Amino acid sequence: MRRFIVYLSIAYVAYLIVRGMTSGPTSTNEEQRALNLLKSKHLEVAIVWPEAKHGNDSLQEYVKAFQVQLDLLQSAHNTRCIEAPEDRQANLHCDMKPIRLQPAYEEDNSSKQASISQAQTIVQNPNLIAVAGYVHSSSAIPAAVVYENEGVVLLSSGATDARLTQYDFEYIFRHISSELTHANDIASYIYQQGYVDVYVVNERDTNLYENDFTNYFVEAAVHKGLNVADPILYEYESQDHLNTIAILKRQTNKVSSKAEQLALSTARSELFTDLIELRKLFPESTSDIGNKKTDIISLLVETDSNTETYRQYFAGLSDKRLLAFLERDFTYKASEKQLKITQEKYRRQFRLLDEDELHQKQQDLHNQLEESLADSDNVLLHYVQESKNSSKLEAVLNETLKQHFDALRISQKRLDKVFTEQAGIIFLAASKDNAKTLMRLAREVDMHEPFIGGSAFLNLQADCNDSTCIDDIAPYYALSVDGLPSLATESCHAPSDIKHHHVNKREHRTQQEIAEAQYQLFACRFYKDNNKTQGFWATQGYFAASIIWAAALESRGTTPEKIASRLNYASDELDEKYGLTFTPNPITPGNSDLFISPLKFTLVPNTTGNSK
Numbered sequence: 001m002r003r004f005i006v007y008l009s010i011a012y013v014a015y016l017i018v019r020g021m022t023s024g025p026t027s028t029n030e031e032q033r034a035l036n037l038l039k040s041k042h043l044e045v046a047i048v049w050p051e052a053k054h055g056n057d058s059l060q061e062y063v064k065a066f067q068v069q070l071d072l073l074q075s076a077h078n079t080r081c082i083e084a085p086e087d088r089q090a091n092l093h094c095d096m097k098p099i100r101l102q103p104a105y106e107e108d109n110s111s112k113q114a115s116i117s118q119a120q121t122i123v124q125n126p127n128l129i130a131v132a133g134y135v136h137s138s139s140a141i142p143a144a145v146v147y148e149n150e151g152v153v154l155l156s157s158g159a160t161d162a163r164l165t166q167y168d169f170e171y172i173f174r175h176i177s178s179e180l181t182h183a184n185d186i187a188s189y190i191y192q193q194g195y196v197d198v199y200v201v202n203e204r205d206t207n208l209y210e211n212d213f214t215n216y217f218v219e220a221a222v223h224k225g226l227n228v229a230d231p232i233l234y235e236y237e238s239q240d241h242l243n244t245i246a247i248l249k250r251q252t253n254k255v256s257s258k259a260e261q262l263a264l265s266t267a268r269s270e271l272f273t274d275l276i277e278l279r280k281l282f283p284e285s286t287s288d289i290g291n292k293k294t295d296i297i298s299l300l301v302e303t304d305s306n307t308e309t310y311r312q313y314f315a316g317l318s319d320k321r322l323l324a325f326l327e328r329d330f331t332y333k334a335s336e337k338q339l340k341i342t343q344e345k346y347r348r349q350f351r352l353l354d355e356d357e358l359h360q361k362q363q364d365l366h367n368q369l370e371e372s373l374a375d376s377d378n379v380l381l382h383y384v385q386e387s388k389n390s391s392k393l394e395a396v397l398n399e400t401l402k403q404h405f406d407a408l409r410i411s412q413k414r415l416d417k418v419f420t421e422q423a424g425i426i427f428l429a430a431s432k433d434n435a436k437t438l439m440r441l442a443r444e445v446d447m448h449e450p451f452i453g454g455s456a457f458l459n460l461q462a463d464c465n466d467s468t469c470i471d472d473i474a475p476y477y478a479l480s481v482d483g484l485p486s487l488a489t490e491s492c493h494a495p496s497d498i499k500h501h502h503v504n505k506r507e508h509r510t511q512q513e514i515a516e517a518q519y520q521l522f523a524c525r526f527y528k529d530n531n532k533t534q535g536f537w538a539t540q541g542y543f544a545a546s547i548i549w550a551a552a553l554e555s556r557g558t559t560p561e562k563i564a565s566r567l568n569y570a571s572d573e574l575d576e577k578y579g580l581t582f583t584p585n586p587i588t589p590g591n592s593d594l595f596i597s598p599l600k601f602t603l604v605p606n607t608t609g610n611s612k
Contacts, residue, residue: 030151030561036126037558045548046102046122048133048143058459058535059135062157065534065541066132067101068526073549074098096553099129106134112142119146128152129552129560132544137161144172153560153567155548157540160455161212165592171564173592175543177599182454183216186427189477189601190452191224194413196256196423199248199449200231201438203430213454214429221427227256236431245441252424252449258358259350261418265411266365267342269372271333272408278330279401282323282394289319296326327393334400362419369412373405428453432460439473450603452477459535467607474606481539482600483582485516485523514579518546539597543580547595550578567594 037043052060081094104122107114115138122131123146130153134140140159147154148169156164156174160182165174177185190198198221202214214231221228229251234244281296283289289296293315301310314322332338350358417423426442426449428435435456442449451457451473461478464470522542526534534542548563554574555562566574571594575581580595 029149030559033126033128033151034559034561037129040127040558041097042127043097043099043129043552043558044102044125044127045099046104046125046128046131046133048104048106048118048122048131048139050108050135051105058462059537061530061532061535061538062133062541062544063101063103064530065522065526065538066545068529069522069542069545070099070101070549072522072525073545077553097558099549099552100127102128106136106139108136110136110139112138115139115142116146119143123147123150123152129558129563130155130548132548133157134159137164140164144169147171151560153548153551153564155544157544158537169592170568171560173564173567173594175547175593175595176540177596178593179213179454180216181593181596182599183213184220185599186452186454186601187217187220187224187226190221190425190427191226192410193425194410194417194423195226195425196261196414196418197227197229197252197254197425199229199251199424199426201244201248201426201428201430202231202233203236203434204233214427217427217429236434241434241437241441244438245445245447248426248442249445249447252426252447255421256418256423258362258418259347259353261415261423262358262362262365263343263346263350265369265408265415266346266361267339268404268408268411269365269369271339271342272404273372274333275330275401275404278326278333279397281326282397289323293319293322296322300325300329330397330400334404359419362415366412366416369408373409373412422448424449426451428456430456432456432463435460436473439476443472443474448475450475450477452601454479459537461602461604462533462535470604471606474604476604477601478604479599479601480536481582482598483512484539485520485582511576511579512582515582516579518579519582543595543597546578546580547574550574550580568592571595 047063047066049063050059077096102122102125104118110118119131119142122128131143131147132155134143134154134156135158137159138161140154140156141161141164144154144164144167148171152171154172156172157176159174160176160179162178162180165172165178200214200218202211204211218228218231232244232247232251234240278299281292281299283292297311297314300314301307314325317325350361353361414423428438428451430438430453432455435451435453439451442451457477457479459478459480460476461470464473519542523534526538526542547567551563551566551574552558554570554577555566575595581597583597
């Protein structure tokens with residue numbers, strides 16, 4: 001018994017130690033850092049970021065942009081405190097200490113222990129309030145444990161592994177889409193553009209980023225109903241790109257069935273027309289169907305052989321019962337089962353048609369859909385406008401109608417792409433250099449499918465400074481931040497009422513207006529200092545500096561604990577007040593994924609116009 005008690009005590013102590021290591025910083029760490037910061041004359045933010053490998057490395061825009069924006073914020077803040085001493089809001093913030101940057105280099109393939117050791121060195125700085133940066137999730141995740149335990153805020157601008165912010169940490173944040181979110185966004189975009197067939201090329205690397213990203217994408221693409229070919233895998237250091245392209249070309253030579261897509265689009269068109277007619281029969285008041293009763297009965301009995309018997313039966317029903325039959329008919333017409341039955345009917349017909357007849361059918365359907373979709377859009381607009389005061393049933397009917405309308409519009413795009421043999425797209429998860437090589441080789445063997453992907457496609461267009469480079473690899477989908485405003489004037493002056501990165505509520509400026517004006521000022525200054533337009537990583541640096549500054553300023557304190565609390569529990573207030581995104585409703589998949597501006601996709605064509 002005594003031995004059991006000893007073992008139990010040891011186990012309990014071990015539990016407390018582990019709990020202390022994983023549940024946040026100890027009070028001693030917090031208190032000691034708070035005392036150090038109280039005595040300090042300035043604060044510091046560490047930036048952990050890869051070292052420049054060559055002069056035009058777009059990654060290095062991040063550090064430069066962070067410094068540019070931090071200088072702008074601190075200068076505007078100091079000016080505000082001098083010019084408006086009577087302003088109580090300014091006085092409350094005027095004791096804010098200046099922030100300096102502490103650079104640290106992130107190794108491309110550092111081990112977990114190396115990342116932990118580097119983080120442990122960084123947190124020894126007594127003036128440290130936050131750490132920004134980290135491109136590689138393999139470095140960020142082990143380092144995050146150190147920052148959490150030491151009570152230092154980490155705001156990652158480039159680590160996309162979904163697990164980084166899934167441990168319920170209090171001090172760990174990021175402001176870039178996770179690979180899970182990004183993969184879902186890409187799959188949705190491919191589907192919305194009307195592509196049918198997706199070919200996947202996956203670069204296997206040591207930290208498994210591309211593997212996880214590809215798995216997330218394939219799952220999302222299959223869920224969307226896209227045809228996904230077996231992924232083609234190659235090693236990161238492999239130079240045998242020709243073999244990869246050969247396999248890819250064999251996959252893309254398989255042409256989508258025109259009859260199959262024509263049958264699906266025709267079925268969707270027919271059923272959507274039926275749903276519109278059914279929706280028109282539902283009365284505005286479910287208690288009184290009025291003169292619509294005759295039309296409802298006619299529709300319900302039109303497919304039955306014993307028409308008169310059914311007509312008499314329906315005529316004897318109450319309005320409520322009759323509407324129940326109408327609702328059942330609507331639900332059945334909207335079902336996946338009915339779509340498959342109708343599609344099979346047309347599939348049998350179209351199998352017998354030759355190529356010319358199929359093309360004529362496709363052209364007829366295309367023209368019909370052009371007209372019917374425009375008319376249906378007006379009908380939907382009417383129901384959406386009326387739905388504000390609609391019943392629960394009407395809301396369901398309107399939403400179902402909208403879903404089928406969207407599906408029909410996409411079906412039209414898919415039909416056009418299949419008949420022009422442009423229904424395929426290549427998803428490429430690879431490093432930037434390998435991505436460029438694979439795309440160039442694909443064009444050399446007359447593969448015309450566009451490419452789309454993740455991090456390698458950020459700023460890919462900017463890296464191709466001449467038309468020759470674009471012609472070698474286009475068309476492809478380039479990624480950038482959505483909603484970026486145009487550059488400000490050459491004088492780099494922001495409007496007078498927002499030049500201090502804070503707008504009084506009486507000015508009635510929206511969060512988006514604040515964000516755009518602030519970004520214009522930053523973009524102009526960045527261009528003047530670096531003689532180049534800001535890219536994706538520069539924008540990330542801008543946001544990182546803005547987020548840390550706003551949280552530190554609004555917390556009215558210099559401790560990481562207060563900054564983290566502000567980010568955890570008042571991020572919406574910060575966004576509204578300081579304009580930390582360009583959209584009123586930024587993507588926030590989790591409490592620790594903050595202020596994420598959506599990415600947009602832009603198709604980059606060949607500059608010579610020779611794409612298929």
